[in-house]
Amino acid sequence: MQGRHARFKSTPSIPAARTASASSGAKHAxxxxxxxxxxxxxxxxxxxxxxxxxxxxTSGPGEECLLLVDGRQVVGQVRYQFCPTCAYGVITALSIxxxxxxxxxxxxxxxxxxxxxxxxxxxxTVRTGTEDDLMLSMRIPVLPSAPPCPHAPALA
Structure with a gap:
């Protein structure tokens, strides 16, 4: 405990604790x-x-939706078209x-x-900034529009 004798009695040796109204707050808060x-x-x-x-x-290969559910609340969805005959799928919308x-x-x-x-x-066919990075990292090519599937029903 060298140097302790040189301190004044009015100066505390331990700094004052911060109050809850301090600007930085606790790390976990x-x-x-x-x-x-x-x-x-x-x-x-x-x-x-x-x-x-x-x-x-839709009948046959058409629009499908994958819902992301947390408890009773839908927190996201992926809309896609899938044809099992062609083994070809197109992601048309992604929202979270x-x-x-x-x-x-x-x-x-x-x-x-x-x-x-x-x-x-x-x-x-999703065209936004964050989804482009996602599609690139997942190695899913982004197309300007979905190519038509020959097995899809003709729309009148």
């Missing part, structure tokens, strides 16, 4: 911090279920609610589609 992002990612991987549905009004955007849920949903329809060649 930060909004959007590492812990919050980790909890969201764990929730996206454990609580979100996939429900596939055929969109009514804001709290789940940076959790990897979009990658998990596209991986689920690939595992659900093995041997299918996937393409995409």
């Amino acid at each position: 930060r909004l959007g911090g590492f812990t919050t992002r980790l909890r969201q990612r764990l929730r996206a991987y454990t609580a979100v279920e996939f429900c596939s549905t055929h969109i009514p009004g 609610h804001k709290p789940f955007r940076d959790t990897g849920l979009d990658t998990r949903a596209l991986s689920h589609l690939r595992s659900r329809h093995p041997g299918t060649t996937w393409r995409s």
